[in-house]
Amino acid sequence: MSNFELLLREQAPQVLSALVRHYGHFDLAEEAVQEALLAASQQWPGEGVPDNPRGWLIRVGSRRLTDLLRSESARRRREENAAQLAAPEEFVTAGPEIDDLAGRDDTLTLLFLCCHPALSPASQIALTLRAVGGLTTAQIAAAFLVPEATMAQRISRAKRSIKQAGSTFELPPETERDVRMGAVLHVLYLIFNEGYTASSGTSLHSAELTTEAIRLVRGVRKLLPDDGEVAGLLALMLLTDARRPARTGADGALIPLAEQDRSKWDRDAIVEGDALVMDALARTQLGPYQVQAAIAAVHDTAERADDTDWRQIVALYDVLAHLVDNPMVKLNHAVAVAMADGPKEGLAVLEPLESDDRLTSNHRLDAVRAHLLEMSGDIAGARESYLLASRRTTSVPERNYLQSKADRLT
Amino acid sequence: MLLIYSNPESWASLSAEQREGLSRAHQSLGQELIEKGQFVSGAGLADPITTRTVQVHDETMSVTDGPYAEAKEHLAGFYLIECDDVDQAIAYAARMPDAEYVAVEVRPVMDMSGLEM
Numbered sequence: 001m002s003n004f005e006l007l008l009r010e011q012a013p014q015v016l017s018a019l020v021r022h023y024g025h026f027d028l029a030e031e032a033v034q035e036a037l038l039a040a041s042q043q044w045p046g047e048g049v050p051d052n053p054r055g056w057l058i059r060v061g062s063r064r065l066t067d068l069l070r071s072e073s074a075r076r077r078r079e080e081n082a083a084q085l086a087a088p089e090e091f092v093t094a095g096p097e098i099d100d101l102a103g104r105d106d107t108l109t110l111l112f113l114c115c116h117p118a119l120s121p122a123s124q125i126a127l128t129l130r131a132v133g134g135l136t137t138a139q140i141a142a143a144f145l146v147p148e149a150t151m152a153q154r155i156s157r158a159k160r161s162i163k164q165a166g167s168t169f170e171l172p173p174e175t176e177r178d179v180r181m182g183a184v185l186h187v188l189y190l191i192f193n194e195g196y197t198a199s200s201g202t203s204l205h206s207a208e209l210t211t212e213a214i215r216l217v218r219g220v221r222k223l224l225p226d227d228g229e230v231a232g233l234l235a236l237m238l239l240t241d242a243r244r245p246a247r248t249g250a251d252g253a254l255i256p257l258a259e260q261d262r263s264k265w266d267r268d269a270i271v272e273g274d275a276l277v278m279d280a281l282a283r284t285q286l287g288p289y290q291v292q293a294a295i296a297a298v299h300d301t302a303e304r305a306d307d308t309d310w311r312q313i314v315a316l317y318d319v320l321a322h323l324v325d326n327p328m329v330k331l332n333h334a335v336a337v338a339m340a341d342g343p344k345e346g347l348a349v350l351e352p353l354e355s356d357d358r359l360t361s362n363h364r365l366d367a368v369r370a371h372l373l374e375m376s377g378d379i380a381g382a383r384e385s386y387l388l389a390s391r392r393t394t395s396v397p398e399r400n401y402l403q404s405k406a407d408r409l410t
Numbered sequence: 411m412l413l414i415y416s417n418p419e420s421w422a423s424l425s426a427e428q429r430e431g432l433s434r435a436h437q438s439l440g441q442e443l444i445e446k447g448q449f450v451s452g453a454g455l456a457d458p459i460t461t462r463t464v465q466v467h468d469e470t471m472s473v474t475d476g477p478y479a480e481a482k483e484h485l486a487g488f489y490l491i492e493c494d495d496v497d498q499a500i501a502y503a504a505r506m507p508d509a510e511y512v513a514v515e516v517r518p519v520m521d522m523s524g525l526e527m
Contacts, residue, residue, distance in 0.1 A: 122492065123447070126447075146492060147450060147451075150444075150447050150448070150449060150450055152447075153445060153446070153447035154448075157446060194523075197523040197524060197525055198522065198523045254526050255526060256527050367527055393524075394518040394521060395523055396520050396522050397523075398525065398527070401524070
């Protein structure tokens with residue numbers, strides 16, 4: 001991403017907030033901001049960046065929004081929506097001076113709005129990337145490998161849903177804020193994951209999603225420096241992304257953690273992530289992102305795979321299991337126990353999971369079982385489980401990896 | 411991926427009304443999927459009578475008329491859609507009259523994203 005594009009993206013949420021504060025009409029304002037960003041990306045390279053880029057974008061966005069509001073279709077929409085809006089007077093009282101309203105709460109308000117509970121996760125992600133991240137529909141569609149028309153529909157539908165839910169541009173009440181913050185962090189985590197799990201053989205756009213997710217979480221952290229889970233999520237992303245250069249081979253094949261070339265890991269990201277999570281654990285309220293980051297830090301700070309402190313990882317999974325009821329956490333816990341105490345103990349942890357409905361026909365359960373059976377010397381059983389896992393996964397690189405594990409056991 | 415199956419007998423036995431209902435159902439389902447931003451692609455396939463089967467043996471290509479598989483049922487169309495989970499895909503499949511006449515298969519699509527084990 002060029003510095004220039006970064007500048008525009010950083011302005012996007014502030015410009016949008018200013019327009020929504022002044023005019024209301026989140027959906028049309030969002031449209032107008034995209035057009036202002038487009039105008040800037042066409043004009044600034046030739047004419048130079050204006051002295052006050054945000055002011056410039058707000059002016060152009062305002063003009064465009066006024067046009068949109070005047071247009072026939074917008075008038076129709078206004079009439080339709082007048083009936084749906086909980087508090088229409090919100091939108092007729094112009095706010096104070098339009099130029100410099102962008103403040104800390106506005107970006108948060110925008111995030112809460114984009115991650116509204118009325119939306120599906122896929123819609124929350126798309127809207128967050130566009131309204132807060134400043135990405136174009138084309139960029140988001142490319143990153144998620146769907147046609148641009150599909151993504152455009154998803155985004156406009158999401159904006160309609162928010163409107164229908166009667167949401168206004170203000171922070172949710174204190175009582176709801178924790179839950180809503182959880183949704184925001186989860187969406188940012190999903191954006192990161194989408195980028196991180198993309199194998200190197202696919203679109204470059206996907207890798208950009210990890211960068212974008214980290215940028216957005218850094219932004220939230222600036223606003224909420226004392227929130228341990230925000231720090232934990234940022235640390236988790238940094239510590240995970242640090243391994244990206246080593247996680248895939250030249251042909252996009254997956255390389256397991258134990259076999260990665262650790263000299264390829266991003267040291268700076270590890271140092272920053274480690275410091276972040278240590279600080280959060282020491283002085284804030286404990287939460288699942290911090291614990292996951294702490295586990296990632298134990299892996300990342302081990303010189304060699306054999307130096308991994310599995311005891312500490314087991315202890316951290318014990319803590320995590322008390323915080324979240326997630327079968328994937330229990331699967332990882334079983335692996336850690338096997339590494340610390342031996343495969344028999346690991347298989348004992350796995351036992352109750354075999355009857356967990358949430359893991360029925362889940363390939364990760366088969367893969368973990370295969371791994372532990374292989375450690376315990378049950379070669380035939382391991383081979384069978386690897387093959388089953390390879391048939392159940394929908395990921396090409398995972399299938400190839402699991403298949404090769406099975407092949408080696410003949 | 412939703413794979414719609416049909417067979418010549420069941421198709422022939424439909425009344426004009428049922429055939430119209432079938433196309434209406436697909437039109438409205440397709441429209442809904444597009445509006446929701448879940449539609450990726452889809453098509454109805456021409457009658458199996460139009461099928462050509464291509465095979466290459468010893469670097470020589472042969473083309474024969476008719477389907478490859480000797481089966482009563484044939485693939486009549488498909489939808490590629492993006493769903494939150496398999497249950498949502500199953501619910502869409504169940505809304506197709508084809509599920510009532512023959513069957514609709516729901517299958518995940520492979521992708522290139524993976525987690526290190």
